[in-house]
Amino acid sequence: xxxxxxxxxxxxxxxxxxxxxxxxxxxxxxxxxxxxxxxxxxxxxxxxxxxxxxxxxxxxxxxxxxxxxxxxxxxxxxxxxxxxxxxxxxxxxxxxxxxxxxxxxxxxxxxxxxxxxxxxxxxxxxxxxxxxxxxx
Amino acid sequence: xxxxxxxxxxxxxxxxxxxxxxxxxxxxxxxxxxxxxxxxxxxxxxxxxxxxxxxxxxxxxxxxxxxxxxxxxxxxxxxxxxxxxxxxxxxxxxxxxxxxxxxxxxxxxxxxxxxxxxxxxxxxxxxxxxxxxxxxxxxxxxxxxxxxxxxxxxxxxxxxxxxxxxxxxxxxxxxxxxxxxxxxxxxxxxxxxxxxxxxxxxxxxxxxxxxxxxxxxxxxxxxxxxxxxxxxxxxxxxxxxxxxxxxxxxxxxxxxxxxxxxxxxxxxxxxxxxxxxxxxxxxxxxxxxxxxxxxxxxxxxxxxxxxxxxxxxxxxxxxxxxxxxxxxxxxxxxxxxxxxxxxxxxxxxxxxxxxxxxxxxxxxxxxxxxxxxxxxxxxxxxxxxxxxxxxxxxxxxxxxxxxxxxxxxxxxxxxxxxxxxxxxxxxxxxxxxxxxxxxxxxxxxxxxxxxxxxxx
Numbered sequence: 001x002x003x004x005x006x007x008x009x010x011x012x013x014x015x016x017x018x019x020x021x022x023x024x025x026x027x028x029x030x031x032x033x034x035x036x037x038x039x040x041x042x043x044x045x046x047x048x049x050x051x052x053x054x055x056x057x058x059x060x061x062x063x064x065x066x067x068x069x070x071x072x073x074x075x076x077x078x079x080x081x082x083x084x085x086x087x088x089x090x091x092x093x094x095x096x097x098x099x100x101x102x103x104x105x106x107x108x109x110x111x112x113x114x115x116x117x118x119x120x121x122x123x124x125x126x127x128x129x130x131x132x133x134x135x136x
Numbered sequence: 137x138x139x140x141x142x143x144x145x146x147x148x149x150x151x152x153x154x155x156x157x158x159x160x161x162x163x164x165x166x167x168x169x170x171x172x173x174x175x176x177x178x179x180x181x182x183x184x185x186x187x188x189x190x191x192x193x194x195x196x197x198x199x200x201x202x203x204x205x206x207x208x209x210x211x212x213x214x215x216x217x218x219x220x221x222x223x224x225x226x227x228x229x230x231x232x233x234x235x236x237x238x239x240x241x242x243x244x245x246x247x248x249x250x251x252x253x254x255x256x257x258x259x260x261x262x263x264x265x266x267x268x269x270x271x272x273x274x275x276x277x278x279x280x281x282x283x284x285x286x287x288x289x290x291x292x293x294x295x296x297x298x299x300x301x302x303x304x305x306x307x308x309x310x311x312x313x314x315x316x317x318x319x320x321x322x323x324x325x326x327x328x329x330x331x332x333x334x335x336x337x338x339x340x341x342x343x344x345x346x347x348x349x350x351x352x353x354x355x356x357x358x359x360x361x362x363x364x365x366x367x368x369x370x371x372x373x374x375x376x377x378x379x380x381x382x383x384x385x386x387x388x389x390x391x392x393x394x395x396x397x398x399x400x401x402x403x404x405x406x407x408x409x410x411x412x413x414x415x416x417x418x419x420x421x422x423x424x425x426x427x428x429x430x431x432x433x434x435x436x437x438x439x440x441x442x443x444x445x446x447x448x449x450x451x452x453x454x455x456x457x458x459x460x461x462x463x464x465x466x467x468x469x470x471x472x473x474x475x476x477x478x479x480x481x482x483x484x485x486x487x488x489x490x491x492x493x494x495x496x497x498x499x500x501x502x503x504x505x506x507x508x509x510x511x512x513x514x515x516x517x518x519x520x521x522x523x524x525x526x527x528x529x530x531x532x533x534x535x536x537x538x539x540x541x542x543x544x545x546x547x548x549x550x551x552x553x554x555x556x557x558x559x560x561x562x563x564x565x566x567x568x569x570x571x572x573x574x575x576x577x578x579x580x581x582x583x584x585x586x587x588x589x590x591x592x
Contacts, residue, residue, distance in 0.1 A: 022336055025322060029343040032314050037322045082332070086324040093322070 002060065002069045009056045009073035013049060013114070014080045020048040021083050035094060041083075042091040046113055053117035062123040074114035078107055210485070210534045210578050210587065246590045250306050252299040254313065254349075297349035300389070312344035319343075350389045392444065394436045435501070443488050446497040448525070450482045484526060486533035493528065500525040535579035538590060 024044040028037030053070075060066060083089045084106055087098075092105030244250055301309050315337075323333045337343045387393055436445040488494055503521035529535055576590035 022333065025333055026336060026340060026342045028322075029315055029318060029337065032318060034318055034321045037318060041322070082329040083323075085329070086327060088323055088329070 001065050001072065002063070005056065005060050005066075005069050006073050006076065009053065009070065010076040010080065012052050012056055013073070013077035016048050016052050017045050017077075017081060018083070020044045021089070038091055038094045041089075045090060046109075049110065049113045050117040053114050054121045057118045057123055058121045060123045062125055066123055067118075070114060070118045071111070074111045077114075078110045081110075084110075209580070210483075210536050210590075248302065250301050250303065250309075252301070252306075252309060252313065254297045254299075296352070298351035299347065300350045308344060309347070312346050315343040316346050352387050388436070391439045392436050394434050433501070435497070443494060443497065445485065445487055446500070446525075447483060447485045448500075448529075449484075480537065480539045483536045484529040484533060485535070486525070486529045496521075496524050496528045530579055530581065536587060536590075537577045537579075537584060538573060538587075539575040 021041050021044070024041035025037055028040040031037065031040075057066075057070065060069075078084055078089075081089060084103060087093055087100065087102035087106070089103075089106040090109050092102035092109070093099075095105055096102050299309055319330065319333060319337075323330050338345060432447075432449045434447045434449070435443055436447075438444050486493060486497065488497060499521040573590060576587040577584040578587045579585075
């Protein structure tokens with residue numbers, strides 16, 4: 001497993017997604033609507049998750065362990081993402097009333113978004129296939 | 137080992153018995169408070185008359201009720217109108233029903249102020265089905281034959297904040313409350329992320345911030361319920377009882393503290409027999425009552441811990457017919473077609489200015505079972521202590537009676553799951569209730585007179 005990518009992707013997702021989520025909640029508060037805040041935080045957070053994943057995966061080297069690393073990073077980042085703890089992360093709260101169920105729904109959406117973003121971009125070729133001038 | 141097992145099996149029994157005793161004592165307060173009014177005396181006589189008629193199937197020599205006959209101005213403001221929005225979320229998990237509800241109550245006071253009460257309720261109730269063997273014993277007697285078949289008990293915890301504001305500040309307060317409610321729903325009521333959102337909101341100036349509450353209160357208690365039905369020939373009597381007792385305390389605006397016991401009894405009671413109207417036609421007569429009685433006994437202590445005030449409140453709400461309709465309107469027509477609904481709040485307030493007042497209040501509290509360890513209450517002492525208290529109130533205290541019209545509706549029902557096409561059996565709804573003063577009176581030492589400030 002690429003520990004460097006795991007740490008970078010996990011922390012990158014946690015920090016940027018938290019920022020987007022916080023901005024969305026603050027903007028949504030003025031609407032005085034629970035549904036509006038939930039939809040807005042989902043619409044702002046998911047693109048950030050997609051973008052951050054694409055940027056970091058594009059810089060990573062391709063290897064058979066890359067997929068495992070990305071899945072692990074998705075799980076670790078979701079576990080560290082504060083809003084998710086109470087089931088207040090994404091749109092799950094609007095789909096199910098129970099916070100535990102909302103946590104699971106948001107987890108599926110989060111991991112799915114990370115995987116879709118990772119699949120949509122090509123990682124750099126493996127170091128073994130690099131030319132000497134490229135490796136340098 | 138056997139002793140330990142027996143102790144374990146009896147755990148909680150004393151609590152339920154004590155609860156029953158306190159509820160009975162509270163009901164006695166209600167009846168005594170009613171009994172000091174001329175109208176109530178006639179009503180009591182009329183109820184006795186109809187009980188006599190039922191027992192003797194109309195053949196006994198029952199004494200008919202007598203004809204109705206026809207300095208203590210309250211200083212406290214009264215509630216002239218109230219509007220509440222309640223949002224309940226209920227999640228059912230097979231056996232245990234968990235309820236999570238929050239209530240915001242906006243009251244308009246007669247002195248022009250607004251009172252906003254925000255209540256959080258968290259309760260976990262465990263109900264047992266028929267044949268589960270739960271027995272409710274009140275004063276050494278089981279309540280009816282069905283009591284053991286459908287009884288349940290639940291614990292209720294409640295806490296709340298009270299805010300006072302004038303009409304100019306109401307908009308800001310309600311706006312802050314709404315923002316707080318939205319935050320509760322989308323961020324959670326506490327925890328690190330709530331702290332982050334609150335701080336960010338404060339620093340950016342986005343959203344209204346909640347002010348410090350003027351008063352806070354919290355209470356916890358136990359509730360019980362039981363039902364009984366009996367039927368014989370043309371006479372039918374039924375009663376469904378659901379009672380709850382809770383202890384609470386509040387911190388008031390002037391720095392004083394109030395400790396209170398709230399007893400709630402709700403359900404249905406009926407006593408009917410076949411009789412004849414004034415034109416000789418047969419009709420069902422008697423009384424029928426469906427609703428809720430709340431009794432709150434509150435003792436206020438100053439900052440030095442001295443007892444300074446005692447207030448007993450009885451709030452009755454629901455629908456009554458026959459003789460019982462006199463609870464909500466004038467007249468004692470026994471016909472079951474005579475019905476009335478609404479809410480009536482009686483308050484008896486005694487400022488404690490002397491040792492005699494203190495003794496009266498102490499005895500009253502003892503009679504309510506609040507200062508005794510066991511559940512035994514001497515009926516004679518109870519009645520005497522409560523009568524002494526109400527006599528003291530009618531002599532040198534304040535007593536008020538306010539009747540409210542209540543409207544309840546469900547203008548908005550939201551099923552989030554259905555809206556998204558996924559039926560998972562969960563739903564949330566918003567209901568509103570409103571009430572306004574219909575009639576307000578106070579006891580001037582000799583009779584009830586119109587309380588103009590409150591009735592306006």
